[in-house]
Amino acid sequence: MANDISPELVAQVRRGATRLARRLRAERPADGLSLNKLAVLSHLHRNGPSTPGEIAVAERQQPQSLTRVIADLEQAGLIIRERDERDRRQSVLSLSPDGLGALAVDASGRDRWLAQALRELNETERQVLRLAATLMEELSEL
Template identity: 55%
Template sequence: MNHLSSAARIRRGLVRLNRRLRQERGDGSLSPGRLEVLGHLHRNGAATPGEVAAALRQRPQSLTRVFAELEAEGLLAREAGTADRRRSVLSVTDAGRSALERDMAERDAWLARALASLSPTERGVLELAAELMERVADTETLG
């Protein structure tokens, strides 16, 4: 199997699993856009709206409404920057962290049940694959 067909097969598997994980989210779960913003801030710490947009490969204007909605719901805090008071800094609130944890817990519970049907060796292969996918995701674009 060549690298291209291998890449296509892995992509298809990831897309299907991602779709299934989205289906396992309960009512009242965070929208994908909100989840992405809160998840980024949770993993990487406070950041300016521009930094969040750049990390998510979006234009800041595209996320303005998401930022405002998260702030209005108390899931995200906005404070004036220390170096430049005109630039705001976004961070996840305790309520935002709780919302993220609830959202992840629902999907993790489904995945744990699905993994229970696999052999220990198969689960080990998937754990190794998860580690490798993290490395691939962190690979800089060549070109």
């Protein structure tokens, strides 16, 4: 691999991220939001008001695949749709207070499990994970 990145490192990072993601999914509420709905709400929480096209690009999805998801979220009162002031043909979506609450409920079980798991580590290990989390966020944006 380029820049002498070992295949073992690549496999180890992939396995660790995959296993952690699987475990965190298992800690979600059984009646929770679909992963697509959660992705839209999370995007709006992280990035603020966005057009459906911006969300689709950021989430690496086709805009058509999010049409139903966005309609369901709007109907449930979890997002607010307004006309874009710059381009009246477009709509801008934003997170409603209920949407923020739904995100909090969805994250609470995962956060409880993760907080308990992190208590099993020493402070140095937690700091290493803080750095790794930052790097994984950066990697996810490439």
